[in-house]
Each structure stands twice: as structure tokens, then as C-alpha cells.
Amino acid sequence: MGHRDPRRLSRRQFGVLGTQVSGAVIAVLLGIPIVGFLISPLFRQQQAVWRKVGDIAGVPDGEPTKFEVAFPQDVWTTAEENLAVYVVKTGDNTKVFSNVCTHMQCPVRWETALHQFLCPCHGGLYDINGANVGGPPPKPLPQYVHRTDGTTLFVQNRFTEEI
Amino acid sequence: MIALLALIAPAFHGLQTQLPAQAPQGNNIVGAQIAIGSLFSLHILIAGLVSGAAELGPAIEFLGYVRQRRNYDRLAHGLGRFITYYFSVSSTIAILLITVLLVGFWGHFWTTIVTIGWWPLFIEAWTFVLQVSLAYLWYYTWEPMRAFKGVHMAIGGLLAVASFLQVYMIDVIASYMLTPTNPQNPVRLALNPTSYPLTVHRTVGNLAYIGFAFGGFCAIRYLRAKTAENKRFYDWAGSFGLLWGVSMTLLQPVVGYSYAKEIQLHSYGSWYKMMFGSLSPVFLWQITLLGIMFLTATLYFARRLRTDEARGSGILKLLAVGMVLTTLLAAQPYALGFSYETVAAAGLNRPFWDGGLINPLGSMIPWKVLALMFYTLIAIAAVVWYLRGLPGVVWGSARRGEQRILMLMTILTMLMMVTMGFIRENGRGPYLISGEMTIQGQQAVPSAQPTPQSSP
Amino acid sequence: MRRRLSAAYEWFDERTAIRSLLRKGLYEAVPVRGAWFYTLGSATLVLIILQLVTGIFLTLLFVPSVTEAWQSLNYLKEHDAFGSIVRGIHLWSAYILLFVIGLHMVRTFFSGSYKRPRELNWVTGVGLFVLVLGMAITGAFLPWDQAAYWTAVVVTNIPAYTPFIGSFIRALWRGADTVGPITLSRTFGIHVWLLPAILFPLIGAHLALLRKHGEFGSYINYRGAYKSREGVDVPPAPAQRPIEPPYPAAPSEELWAAPLQTEDFYPHQTFKDGIVSAALVIVVFILAVAIGAPLEAIADPATTSYTPVPEWFFLPLDELLVLVPQQLIPLVLVLPTGGVLLLLALPFIDRGPERNPFERPAVMVPGAFAVLFVVILTLLGSGRLFNL
Known part of the structure; x- marks a missing residue:
């Protein structure tokens, strides 16, 4: 072996190289589709849909009122899921809040006694304008993109700001 | 025994439901408040030590047994002596607080709190009996029971449990006063919103307090040691x-x-x-x-x-x-x-x-x-x-x-x-x-x- | 007949060497004293096998789909008494497994068994602990009732607080921005395939390492224990009897290399193992029949009356979520991650030969603090949830 030209591959080195290359080829050919499969849902655009919430003429001023809206679940299933929206009217101004807490996305509820939105999971508090005023939530309560047609409210399955 | 007494207790409880509308009131509210404030501080300072010692002492005795160290045994024995000396002082202040000040000046409050917290207070009273009998037993059988260390440590363990229960029961009342719940439900009462945090806070606090306290005591003894x-x-x-x-x-x-x-x-x-x-x-x-x-x-x-x-x-x-x-x-x-x-x-x-x-x-x-x-x-x-x-x-x-x-x-x-x-x-x-x-x-x-x- | 059977056994042994395998497996030496504490490991194994078996049979019915997962389990609850027991066993043995594996870990920590040459036993054990926790959390997503849904929402949202790549990790697990059909499919796959595929080989490695170095046991089995006796300054003489394999555990310090007294694994240790495991399985069975596995109302994202309550083993972390203010939320990731890293590093930090827990306060005291903090957080968390 020693008298061989060191610049040339020995039979043994060739064997080692061949094994490693074969392994790498298999790993790459398997890996690319698997990683692509895993992250592909992240690049899918969610379809924007408008849904009717209902007539908000009866919503009292300064008191959040809960409505339920059905949105498509947006993958293969045709089933829809109900989401809760809180409609808050203050004068002419209408805000449509989601009930998703910005801390851990638990379901927020309006507590009349506290006059605040309370997240029961970790005690997050939001005031009537959705500002995070107590507990751990880092951001204000998310608002839905909405429009009104007379007194009929429509919302889109998107928030005005990312959470 | 507690369980047995607890069974017959509701019979007495039934007698208590009629509350006086207004109990006789003390005239000097500010004076009473000062008296209560200073007496409560004194009570906390001494009772915290006694209950801390009754929980820590048995633990140190156990540690000494496991490690076969005489120092630990001597320290635990010292804590036992402290409890036997100061138990009576501590409970005298507690009883003074209840009889003279609470019942005397704030009779209506006392009646209300007894009605609400009948169960905890009932158990509380019995833990005093348990604590004092176990503490004396634990302290005075130290040398005689050296050959039966396991039994002796079990007595110590019971003493620690009784002392913990004592703190927990009074914490139920104390925490209820800050965060009241539905008093009709004994479980709600015992687990009111601040009863866990207060009990943990106080138990750990009492344990720390006795450590610092005997630390200072030992420092004085060290300086005088021959x-x-x-x-x-x-x-x-x-x-x-x-x-x-x-x-x-x-x-x-x-x-x-x-x-x-x-x-x-x-x-x-x-x-x-x-x-x-x-x-x-x-x-x-x-x-x-x-x-x-x-x-x-x-x-x-x-x-x-x-x-x-x-x-x-x-x-x-x-x-x-x-x-x-x-x-x-x-x-x-x-x-x-x-x-x-x-x-x-x-x-x-x-x-x-x-x-x-x-x-x-x-x-x-x-x-x-x-x-x-x-x-x-x-x-x-x-x-x-x-x-x-x-x-x-x-x-x-x-x-x-x-x-x-x-x-x-x-x-x-x-x-x-x-x-x-x-x-x-x-x-x-x-x-x-x-x-x-x-x-x-x-x-x-x-x-x-x-x-x-x-x-x- | 007997001769025939014995001939068949000879035939089989000639081709598989089963006899020497069995002999090696069964008649190995284990330390004598404190043997009841060593049953925690085998109890963990038995409970994991219980999980595997009941889990396999649950997949014969369960449908991992947001529209049908709850229905399939509701069917089980309403129409299939034995199926309900199987699900009950799956749930309760998981709960008890988490408890027992924790005790097993604490026992190993206190006895100093992770020291040279058994560092990798400990490292694989920490890996198993993390995997079992992962199994428990992913399993909690699957029934798709209210409890499962909100657990899924909160748990998948925690990694979102990782700096820079947080929302990417969250979306990777959820398969979308919000919890939905892909979340359930992915979590199901992780629960029944991905994690078990790592878990079971790791169990094999853990057991192989155990057999290689022998059970350490406790310091009381060793000559080094003399130090905890006051007034004894010299270690006792080495044992006169021959030391059985796998002892001495090499390379280990002389005082801690071989137990003073050993006995055969079978039937002495297996007797104790069997008693403890059987007792646990009986408890699991009783709980499965008497209480069973609960199934709440079907998941409803629009609820404003349901209060999500975490699984009990999640309580310390949940209480941290309450206590940590908004600017410091990533702490709830840092603390558990740091804890696991510290656990992995433990045998490489605490390298001294001493095994007696009372002679290693610099390791035992921080360990005790960690346990105390977890216990206190659990207490505070349960008190808080009770009063919601």
C-alpha cells in the first residue's frame, strides 16, 4: 500500500467515499420532498371571505355584544367553524373584536361586573376599547376587518393586525 | 379523635345560626385599633416562631438520624425546649386577642366570623390541644426514647402536621377576610382564592423565620460559649x-x-x-x-x-x-x-x-x-x-x-x-x-x- | 412428552442461543439493599408497554379528523363499554406513568447513580422523560373536545414566543396560522409514529446501558458509605466474596465500583418489580373502570363561557404563564429548556466520586429548589383554577 501514489485514491478510500456519497444522495432525495411537505402549508394563502354577522341596530351603546360567525376551515374539509366576535358601539364608532387573547389565544369574555374583557386562562384584562390593561397579554385585543351595509355588519376572516 | 368530634360538631353549629343584630361596641375605636395592631404584631412574632420550630424541629431530628450527626439532634432538642417554653406565651396572646379584643370590641365581627368559619376554627382549637400535648411528649421523651428513635420521630412528624394544620386553618379565615367566597360551601371556604398562596407564603415564612431567629440566638450563645x-x-x-x-x-x-x-x-x-x-x-x-x-x-x-x-x-x-x-x-x-x-x-x-x-x-x-x-x-x-x-x-x-x-x-x-x-x-x-x-x-x-x- | 419438549428446546437453542441470552438476562447480579426503590424503573417500563398496547388498539377506532375525532370517541363512550375501559387505561396509565417516571428520576438524582461510568444512562433517561412528556402533551390534543382543543391552542402558541422564528414554529406545528384540521393530523402522526419511533429504541439503549454497568442502587450498598457514620474514618475492608459481573462497574472509583452484597435479578428483584407493577396496573384498571377517560363537549372556538383548564402535569408551566409579565414571556420557554439542558449536563457538572446525597449538598440543594418550585407552582396553579 505504501508505495502507491498518495494523490490517487486507494481501493479502500474509494469504497469509503462511495458509501458516503450513496448515503448523502438517499438523504437528499428523501429530505427535499419531506421538508417541502412539512412547510408547504405555511406558504398557502388563506382565502379571504366576507361573512354576514347580522343586524347590529339593537346593539346597546358602550356594551360589547357577542355574535357568532361561521368561517370555512379552509383545507380539505367543507365543514365550517364558528368564531365569536364582540361588537362594540361607542357613538358612531363600531369596533369588531375577536375573542382571541393575544397572550395564549384563549377565549376572552366580556365581564360586566369588571367592565373589562377577561381571559380566564391567565387573567389577561382588556378594556372596552380592546387595550390590554392588565395581566400578561402583550398586545391589544385583535379586531376583524369589517364593513357595514346599513345596520348589517359583515366581517372578513382577517385581523386588522397580525397576532 | 378529630374526625369523631368533627362528626358531632354540626349539632353545635345549628345553635349558632341566630346572629345578634348589633353587639355592644367599644367606645374607643382608635385605642382598640392600636391595641389590636400591637397585640397582633406580637402574636405574629411569637406564634410564627413556635409553629416554625414545631415544623422544622422534627425535620432536623430526622436529618440527624439519617446522617448520624449529634449536632442535628442537639439542635432539634433545643427547638423542642423552645416550643415547650414559648407555647404557653404564644397561646396566651392568641386567647387574649380573641377573648378580650375581638369578642370585647368587635363582638359582631367575631360572631360573624365564627359562623362563617366554624369548621376551620373548630379544627384550629383542636390543633392547639394536639400541638401542646405532642410538643411536651416530643420534648420530654427525647432521652427515654433514644432506643426507639423511629417512634420518637413519628411523634415529631405528628407535631409538624398539627402545627401545619394550625397555620392552614387560621389562614383559611384570614384569607377569607381578604377574598370572600360562598361561605356555605366548606370546600370553597377552605380553598378560597388566596388561601393556598397565603398558607404557602406563611408556612415557608415561618420556616425561614425560625431559622434566622435561632441563627441570631446561637450567635449570642457562641459569643458567650466557654x-x-x-x-x-x-x-x-x-x-x-x-x-x-x-x-x-x-x-x-x-x-x-x-x-x-x-x-x-x-x-x-x-x-x-x-x-x-x-x-x-x-x-x-x-x-x-x-x-x-x-x-x-x-x-x-x-x-x-x-x-x-x-x-x-x-x-x-x-x-x-x-x-x-x-x-x-x-x-x-x-x-x-x-x-x-x-x-x-x-x-x-x-x-x-x-x-x-x-x-x-x-x-x-x-x-x-x-x-x-x-x-x-x-x-x-x-x-x-x-x-x-x-x-x-x-x-x-x-x-x-x-x-x-x-x-x-x-x-x-x-x-x-x-x-x-x-x-x-x-x-x-x-x-x-x-x-x-x-x-x-x-x-x-x-x-x-x-x-x-x-x-x- | 417432556423429552420431546426438551429436544425441541435444544433444537431451538442450537439455532438462536436463547439459553445463554436468558441466563444473561435473568441471573445478573443486582444490589440487595433498597431494592424496593429500584422497582420504579421497571414500573415505568411496564406502564409504557401498557401505553403501547392500549394505544395500538385505540387506533383501530379513532379517526384523526376535526369533524370525526370527537364523534368516534363519543361512540366509544356511548356504545362500547370495553373500548371505554381501554381508553381509560390509556389515560390513567399515562397519568401514573408521568408520576412514576418523575419519581424514578428523583430517585436516580438523589442516589447519585448518574455518575461515572453511568453518565449516558442518565442522558438517555432525560431523553425518555422529555419524550414521555411530549407523548402526554400531544396525546392531550387528540380527543378534540373543548379541553383538547384549548390545550392544543395554548401549547402550540407557546413556541410562538421564540425570538425571530417563533411564528414559524407555531405555523409548522399547526399547519396553518390557527389550530385546524392539519394540526390534528400532524399531532396524531407525532403521537403515534414520530415520538414512539424515537422512544422505543431509546428505551433499548437505556436498558442495554443499565445491563452493561449494572444497577448502581444506593450509597448504602457500598464501602464508601462509611463517611456518613460519625467517628468512622477508615473504609471497611473490601468484600471477601468474588465480585459478580457486571460488577465492578469500570471505570469507577474503587469505593463505589461494586456493591457489598448482590443477589440474582431473577427471581429476587423481579419479585419486587412484579409486585409494584401489578399494584400499579390494578390501580390503573380500577381508575379506568370507575372514572374512565372524560370527554367534554365538542371543540367550540366561539365559546365565551368555557374556561380552559390545563392537564395537571402542565400546571407549573401554566402558573408561570400567569406570573410572567408581558415583556418577559419568552421566559416560559427559557425556564423549561434551561431545566432540560441542566438535567442533561448534570453528570458532567457533578463529577466527584461521592454518592451519599447528604455529602453532596452543592448539587442536592439546587435540585431540591427546582423540585420545590415545581411543587409550589403546581399548588398555586391548582388553587387559582379552583377559584375561577
């Missing part, structure tokens, strides 16, 4: 007491913070008073005092290791510097006036550079929370490095300086206990039972909690 053996023992016991006290105290920031969190959710008015209102200066003093306590302990650790040139004294000095910085951060006042409430009332709730009186570096979130976290972390590091250095320490060689620190530590701890008691007793004001009964009128007023406002 024999080499006594010097060895008191030096070791003082160090052990401080080490134990710090180890327990460093659990308190987490428990205390959680306690405050429950008060915020369930008794907003009291919380506001403590954080932003008239009690906030006391709270600031308390968090500063906590830092001073940790700092003093770290200094003891560093000095004790240096005396015997054991390793780790340098790192402990560094930790002490970190503790000074943390204490300075914790001591930052949020409002540069009496309290946030007064500053806000004057319309000056702006940062000081905008001409206001607010110091953003003193805000609870995140600065005080960070300070509390650093307290805990630095204290853990200090305890660990002291333990690492301990094999290099020769007991009996401590200097006067270390012993003075131990005594100072005892005084700081007592200050802390009084401060905590003051905040607790005044946090509910003007209510005796939060939202239901006031100090002055003693009338049950309809639930009128202050409306929560956005916390700044």
Missing part, C-alpha cells in the same frame, strides 16, 4: 439557621408575587391600595428590606468562608455586589410622591422628564419583577457557593463580625414580619371582611368593591 464543644456547636448551628432561612426566603418572591396576583383578580381594591395607594410606600420598603436581608446573608456567607480561607469567598463578594445593584433597582419608587394615587390625583402622572412625578424605572412590570427574579437567582447562587465552600470551614473559629451579622439578620427578619403583618391587616381597610363588613360600622354592607380601573 467550651470548645459549645463553640463548635453554636458556630455550626448559627450558620445552619441562616442557610436554612435564606433557602426558605428565596422561595418567597414567587409565592408572594402569585399571592398579589390573586388579590388583584379577586380583591381589586386591596390590591390597588397596596400597589398604588396608601400602602404602596410600605410595599416599596418591604421589597427593599428583602434585598437588604439577602445582601446581609450573602455578606455572612462571604465572611464566614473568608475566616477559614475556604474557597468561594470571592465569588460570594461578587454576588453581594450583584445583590446591592438589584436592591437599588428594587428600591426605585414609582411615584416620586407619597403614592401613585396622590400623584395621579394631582395630575402629575407623567414621567419626571415631562414635568410629572413618575419614575418609569420603579414600575412593577417589568422592573420589580426582574428585581425579584434576580433576588431569587443570586440567593440560590449564594447558597450553592456557600455550600461548596463549607467543607473548608472549621466550626468554632468564627469571629465576632459574623455573629453580629447573624444577630442583625434576626432583627431584619422581625422587621419583615411586622411589615408584612401591617400590610396584611391594613390591606383590607376600610373592611374587616373585604367588601362585606367595615371596621367602623360593623354592618354588613352590600358587596361594593371599588371598580377596577386600568392599571397604569
Whole structure:
């Protein structure tokens, strides 16, 4: 072996190289589709849909009122899921809040006694304008993109700001 | 036996449902308040020690048995002697509080609280009986039962359980007064929103307190000790007491913070008073005092290791510097006036550079929370490095300086206990039972909690 | 007949060497004293096998789909008494497994068994602990009732607080921005395939390492224990009897290399193992029949009356979520991650030869603090949830 030209591959080195290359080829050919499969849902655009919430003429001023809206679940299933929206009217101004807490996305509820939105999971508090005023939530309560047609409210399955 | 008595107790309970509309009232309300305040402080200072000793003593005895160390046995025996001496003093004050002051001055309140907290108070009374009989048994059978150490330790264990139960039962009442729940349901009563945090806070606190207290006591005995053996023992016991006290105290920031969190959710008015209102200066003093306590302990650790040139004294000095910085951060006042409430009332709730009186570096979130976290972390590091250095320490060689620190530590701890008691007793004001009964009128007023406002 | 059987056994042994395998497996030496504490490991194994078996049979019915997962389990609850027991066993043995594996870990920690040459036993054990926790959390998503749904929402949202790549990790697990059909499919796959595929080989490695170095046991089995006796300054003389394999555990310090007294694994240790495991399985069975596995109302994202309550083993972390203020939320990731990293590093930090827990306070005390903090957070968390 020693008298061989060191610049040339020995039979043994060739064997080692061949094994490693074969392994790498298999790993790459398997890996690319698997990683692509895993992250592909992240690049899918969610379809924007408008849904009717209902007539908000009866919503009292300064008191959040809960409505339920059905949105498509947006993958293969045709089933829809109900989401809760809180409609808050203050004068002419209408805000449509989601009930998703910005801390851990638990379901927020309006507590009349506290006059605040309370997240029961970790005690997050939001005031009537959705500002995070107590507990751990880092951001204000998310608002839905909405429009009104007379007194009929429509919302889109998107928030005005990312959470 | 308790279970048996508990079974027949409802029969007596039925007799109690008729309340007098108005009990005779004391004339001098302020005088009574001062009397109650000072007597309660005294009660907390002594009762905390007795119940801490009754929980820690058996644990030390067990440790001594497992490790086959005579020092631990002697220390546990000493704690047993302390309990037998001071149990009667402690319970005399407690009974004085109940009979003379509570029943005498605030009869209506007392009747109400007995009706609400019948079960806890009933068990509480029996834990006293259990505690005293077990404590005397435990102490006086020490030598005779040396051959039956297992049985003796079991008696000690029962004593510890009785003492814990005693603290828990009175905490049920005390926490109910701050965060009332439906008193008809005994489980709701026993597990009211602050009963867990208060019980953990107090039990851990009592355990820390007894450690610091016998640390200071042993320091005095060390300085007066004549024999080499006594010097060895008191030096070791003082160090052990401080080490134990710090180890327990460093659990308190987490428990205390959680306690405050429950008060915020369930008794907003009291919380506001403590954080932003008239009690906030006391709270600031308390968090500063906590830092001073940790700092003093770290200094003891560093000095004790240096005396015997054991390793780790340098790192402990560094930790002490970190503790000074943390204490300075914790001591930052949020409002540069009496309290946030007064500053806000004057319309000056702006940062000081905008001409206001607010110091953003003193805000609870995140600065005080960070300070509390650093307290805990630095204290853990200090305890660990002291333990690492301990094999290099020769007991009996401590200097006067270390012993003075131990005594100072005892005084700081007592200050802390009084401060905590003051905040607790005044946090509910003007209510005796939060939202239901006031100090002055003693009338049950309809639930009128202050409306929560956005916390700044 | 007997001769025939014995001949068949000879035939089989000639081709598989089963006899020497069995002999090696069964008649190995284990330390004598404190043997009841060593049953925690085998109890963990038995409970994991219980999980595997009941889990396999549950997949014969369960449909991992947001529209049908709850229905399939509701069918089980309403119409299939034995199936309900199987699901009950799956749930309760998981709960008890978490408890027992925790005790097993604490026992190992206190006895100092992780020291040279058994560092990798400990490291694989920490890996198993994390995997079992992962199994428990992913399993909690699957029934798609209210409890499961909100657990899924909160748990998948925690990694979102990782700096820079947080929302990417959350979306990777959820398969979308919000919890939905892909979340359930992915979590199901992780629960029944991905994690078990790592878990079971790791169990093999853990057991192989155990057999290689022998059970350490406790310091009381060793000559080094003399130090905890006051007034004894010299270690006792080495044992006169021959030391059985796998002892001495090499390379280990002389005082801690071989136990003073050993006995055969079978039937002495297996007797104790059997008693403890059987007792646990009986408890699991009783709980499965008497209480069973609860199934709440079907998941409803629009609820404003339901209060999500975490699984009990999640309580310390949930209480942290309450206590940690908004600017410091990533702490709830840092603390558990840091804790696991510290656990992995433990045998490489605490390298001294001493095994007696009372002689190693610099390790025991921080460990005790960690346990205390977890216990206190659990207490505070349960008190808080009770009063919601």
C-alpha cells in the first residue's frame, strides 16, 4: 500500500467515499420532498371571505355584544367553524373584536361586573376599547376587518393586525 | 379523635345560626385599633416562631438520624425546649386577642366570623390541644426514647402536621377576610382564592423565620460559649439557621408575587391600595428590606468562608455586589410622591422628564419583577457557593463580625414580619371582611368593591 | 412428552442461543439493599408497554379528523363499554406513568447513580422523560373536545414566543396560522409514529446501558458509605466474596465500583418489580373502570363561557404563564429548556466520586429548589383554577 501514489485514491478510500456519497444522495432525495411537505402549508394563502354577522341596530351603546360567525376551515374539509366576535358601539364608532387573547389565544369574555374583557386562562384584562390593561397579554385585543351595509355588519376572516 | 368530634360538631353549629343584630361596641375605636395592631404584631412574632420550630424541629431530628450527626439532634432538642417554653406565651396572646379584643370590641365581627368559619376554627382549637400535648411528649421523651428513635420521630412528624394544620386553618379565615367566597360551601371556604398562596407564603415564612431567629440566638450563645464543644456547636448551628432561612426566603418572591396576583383578580381594591395607594410606600420598603436581608446573608456567607480561607469567598463578594445593584433597582419608587394615587390625583402622572412625578424605572412590570427574579437567582447562587465552600470551614473559629451579622439578620427578619403583618391587616381597610363588613360600622354592607380601573 | 419438549428446546437453542441470552438476562447480579426503590424503573417500563398496547388498539377506532375525532370517541363512550375501559387505561396509565417516571428520576438524582461510568444512562433517561412528556402533551390534543382543543391552542402558541422564528414554529406545528384540521393530523402522526419511533429504541439503549454497568442502587450498598457514620474514618475492608459481573462497574472509583452484597435479578428483584407493577396496573384498571377517560363537549372556538383548564402535569408551566409579565414571556420557554439542558449536563457538572446525597449538598440543594418550585407552582396553579 505504501508505495502507491498518495494523490490517487486507494481501493479502500474509494469504497469509503462511495458509501458516503450513496448515503448523502438517499438523504437528499428523501429530505427535499419531506421538508417541502412539512412547510408547504405555511406558504398557502388563506382565502379571504366576507361573512354576514347580522343586524347590529339593537346593539346597546358602550356594551360589547357577542355574535357568532361561521368561517370555512379552509383545507380539505367543507365543514365550517364558528368564531365569536364582540361588537362594540361607542357613538358612531363600531369596533369588531375577536375573542382571541393575544397572550395564549384563549377565549376572552366580556365581564360586566369588571367592565373589562377577561381571559380566564391567565387573567389577561382588556378594556372596552380592546387595550390590554392588565395581566400578561402583550398586545391589544385583535379586531376583524369589517364593513357595514346599513345596520348589517359583515366581517372578513382577517385581523386588522397580525397576532 | 378529630374526625369523631368533627362528626358531632354540626349539632353545635345549628345553635349558632341566630346572629345578634348589633353587639355592644367599644367606645374607643382608635385605642382598640392600636391595641389590636400591637397585640397582633406580637402574636405574629411569637406564634410564627413556635409553629416554625414545631415544623422544622422534627425535620432536623430526622436529618440527624439519617446522617448520624449529634449536632442535628442537639439542635432539634433545643427547638423542642423552645416550643415547650414559648407555647404557653404564644397561646396566651392568641386567647387574649380573641377573648378580650375581638369578642370585647368587635363582638359582631367575631360572631360573624365564627359562623362563617366554624369548621376551620373548630379544627384550629383542636390543633392547639394536639400541638401542646405532642410538643411536651416530643420534648420530654427525647432521652427515654433514644432506643426507639423511629417512634420518637413519628411523634415529631405528628407535631409538624398539627402545627401545619394550625397555620392552614387560621389562614383559611384570614384569607377569607381578604377574598370572600360562598361561605356555605366548606370546600370553597377552605380553598378560597388566596388561601393556598397565603398558607404557602406563611408556612415557608415561618420556616425561614425560625431559622434566622435561632441563627441570631446561637450567635449570642457562641459569643458567650466557654467550651470548645459549645463553640463548635453554636458556630455550626448559627450558620445552619441562616442557610436554612435564606433557602426558605428565596422561595418567597414567587409565592408572594402569585399571592398579589390573586388579590388583584379577586380583591381589586386591596390590591390597588397596596400597589398604588396608601400602602404602596410600605410595599416599596418591604421589597427593599428583602434585598437588604439577602445582601446581609450573602455578606455572612462571604465572611464566614473568608475566616477559614475556604474557597468561594470571592465569588460570594461578587454576588453581594450583584445583590446591592438589584436592591437599588428594587428600591426605585414609582411615584416620586407619597403614592401613585396622590400623584395621579394631582395630575402629575407623567414621567419626571415631562414635568410629572413618575419614575418609569420603579414600575412593577417589568422592573420589580426582574428585581425579584434576580433576588431569587443570586440567593440560590449564594447558597450553592456557600455550600461548596463549607467543607473548608472549621466550626468554632468564627469571629465576632459574623455573629453580629447573624444577630442583625434576626432583627431584619422581625422587621419583615411586622411589615408584612401591617400590610396584611391594613390591606383590607376600610373592611374587616373585604367588601362585606367595615371596621367602623360593623354592618354588613352590600358587596361594593371599588371598580377596577386600568392599571397604569 | 417432556423429552420431546426438551429436544425441541435444544433444537431451538442450537439455532438462536436463547439459553445463554436468558441466563444473561435473568441471573445478573443486582444490589440487595433498597431494592424496593429500584422497582420504579421497571414500573415505568411496564406502564409504557401498557401505553403501547392500549394505544395500538385505540387506533383501530379513532379517526384523526376535526369533524370525526370527537364523534368516534363519543361512540366509544356511548356504545362500547370495553373500548371505554381501554381508553381509560390509556389515560390513567399515562397519568401514573408521568408520576412514576418523575419519581424514578428523583430517585436516580438523589442516589447519585448518574455518575461515572453511568453518565449516558442518565442522558438517555432525560431523553425518555422529555419524550414521555411530549407523548402526554400531544396525546392531550387528540380527543378534540373543548379541553383538547384549548390545550392544543395554548401549547402550540407557546413556541410562538421564540425570538425571530417563533411564528414559524407555531405555523409548522399547526399547519396553518390557527389550530385546524392539519394540526390534528400532524399531532396524531407525532403521537403515534414520530415520538414512539424515537422512544422505543431509546428505551433499548437505556436498558442495554443499565445491563452493561449494572444497577448502581444506593450509597448504602457500598464501602464508601462509611463517611456518613460519625467517628468512622477508615473504609471497611473490601468484600471477601468474588465480585459478580457486571460488577465492578469500570471505570469507577474503587469505593463505589461494586456493591457489598448482590443477589440474582431473577427471581429476587423481579419479585419486587412484579409486585409494584401489578399494584400499579390494578390501580390503573380500577381508575379506568370507575372514572374512565372524560370527554367534554365538542371543540367550540366561539365559546365565551368555557374556561380552559390545563392537564395537571402542565400546571407549573401554566402558573408561570400567569406570573410572567408581558415583556418577559419568552421566559416560559427559557425556564423549561434551561431545566432540560441542566438535567442533561448534570453528570458532567457533578463529577466527584461521592454518592451519599447528604455529602453532596452543592448539587442536592439546587435540585431540591427546582423540585420545590415545581411543587409550589403546581399548588398555586391548582388553587387559582379552583377559584375561577
